[in-house]
Amino acid sequence: MSSGVQRTGAPPVRVGYLVSRFPALTETFILRELEGVDAEPGVEIVLMSLYPTPDRTVHADAERWVPRRYLPTTRAALGAVGRWTVRRPWRTAAIWARVVRDHAGDPVVLAKALLTTALGFAHAEHVERERVGHVHAHFAAIPAQAAWTVHRLTGVPYSVVAHAHDVFSHQAGLGTRLRAARFVVAISRYHRMFLMHFGARAASTPLLPLGIDLDVYAFRARPIPQDGPVDALLVSSFREYKGHRYLVEALALEPRLARLRVELIGQGPLREDVERLARERGVADRLTFSGPRPQERVLGRLGEAHLLLQPSTIEADGHTEGLPTTLVEAAASGATMVASRVTGVPDLVREGETGFLAEPADARSLADALVRALEHPDPQALQRAARAHVEEFHDLRKVSAELARRFRASARGDDARS
Numbered sequence: 001m002s003s004g005v006q007r008t009g010a011p012p013v014r015v016g017y018l019v020s021r022f023p024a025l026t027e028t029f030i031l032r033e034l035e036g037v038d039a040e041p042g043v044e045i046v047l048m049s050l051y052p053t054p055d056r057t058v059h060a061d062a063e064r065w066v067p068r069r070y071l072p073t074t075r076a077a078l079g080a081v082g083r084w085t086v087r088r089p090w091r092t093a094a095i096w097a098r099v100v101r102d103h104a105g106d107p108v109v110l111a112k113a114l115l116t117t118a119l120g121f122a123h124a125e126h127v128e129r130e131r132v133g134h135v136h137a138h139f140a141a142i143p144a145q146a147a148w149t150v151h152r153l154t155g156v157p158y159s160v161v162a163h164a165h166d167v168f169s170h171q172a173g174l175g176t177r178l179r180a181a182r183f184v185v186a187i188s189r190y191h192r193m194f195l196m197h198f199g200a201r202a203a204s205t206p207l208l209p210l211g212i213d214l215d216v217y218a219f220r221a222r223p224i225p226q227d228g229p230v231d232a233l234l235v236s237s238f239r240e241y242k243g244h245r246y247l248v249e250a251l252a253l254e255p256r257l258a259r260l261r262v263e264l265i266g267q268g269p270l271r272e273d274v275e276r277l278a279r280e281r282g283v284a285d286r287l288t289f290s291g292p293r294p295q296e297r298v299l300g301r302l303g304e305a306h307l308l309l310q311p312s313t314i315e316a317d318g319h320t321e322g323l324p325t326t327l328v329e330a331a332a333s334g335a336t337m338v339a340s341r342v343t344g345v346p347d348l349v350r351e352g353e354t355g356f357l358a359e360p361a362d363a364r365s366l367a368d369a370l371v372r373a374l375e376h377p378d379p380q381a382l383q384r385a386a387r388a389h390v391e392e393f394h395d396l397r398k399v400s401a402e403l404a405r406r407f408r409a410s411a412r413g414d415d416a417r418s
Helices: 028-038 074-087 089-103 107-129 142-154 174-180 189-197 244-253 271-281 295-302 325-333 363-375 379-393 396-412
Strands: 013-021 043-051 134-138 158-161 183-185 230-235 260-265 287-291 307-310 336-340 355-358
Touching: 013 028, 013 107, 013 142, 013 396, 028 043, 028 396, 043 107, 043 142, 043 396, 074 089, 074 107, 089 107, 089 142, 107 142, 134 142, 134 396, 142 158, 142 174, 158 174, 158 396, 183 396, 230 295, 244 260, 244 271, 244 363, 260 295, 271 287, 295 325, 307 325, 307 363, 325 336, 325 379, 336 363, 336 379, 355 363
Parallel strands: 013 043, 013 134, 134 158, 158 183, 230 260, 230 307, 260 287, 307 336, 336 355
Antiparallel strands: none
């Protein structure tokens, strides 16, 4: 049976959402998905977190979830390991052996995997106590490791959604986690190809981009001024793979970009380096460093700015973007997108159709893409096409309904693929 309709009189399926940390300021996409799936019929969310959050600020929408979160201590994990060892000694030994085999190449990675697995033992007890029928892990590294452990101990099926660093930078044990999952969510076509290379089964790897609440983003098509200042926005942490320095170099390279005014929202270890480079290249007067801003401020600016910039790159260890939520939000709002051609970005930003693409780590290519954006004869046509794409693929209601359908099918033992 593959129908998503809840059986009459059947109790709701309890779905364990397993994350690294909750709440996390930079992971609003998880919070949105929690809210969306929790509103679906026949599903109840059991929130499970592995580690304490370092964030002192909590989004207002996350506050109601905090009391519902299960967060085991190290002591609880050790106790759970002991109890499972008594209950299932051979299965426990096989779990530890597999973890060591998968992660032995790096002592630091191995230590983190061992700790995560121990916490997974505690979560396995929680899954049994709460009668969880399916576990859903956000991120294919640490949370998926714990979900795999829960599955091996309890038999409860799990799914995984992969994002960026969890698959592009950290691949130890990835095949083990993907092959055992009931299904693996790919947020872009690139992700799907990549995940299948590491063992995800084609029939069980649906393409399901992250959703946003479209009612929050009032679309406004807007022309780009033919003369005078052009308002641009870059919302990213100051880290290498975000590509800030290539934007600075692009502004310095191309005289036709002299009227571009860019607000940079975010914080991070490279902020001072980017500010220094802007002064050295003589473009500091065209950049505003606003620091971190609340979501409400970002939402307001997306409704105003002419351009949303995302000049992402790929670091030496493979760390890069997945499909940045800010791009999806910009497309929903009506800002013209200029982004780098990395991983899942071309699914949303299609050259000359929904936005403009530059080659990563290439200031000349970025400058050319920005010029194309400034000189395009009908930017509103691109903006409307981008909004239509988001409505088709990123509508939170559609995404939540499909996830809930798959969770219900998995918990019943039905085929969750179709």
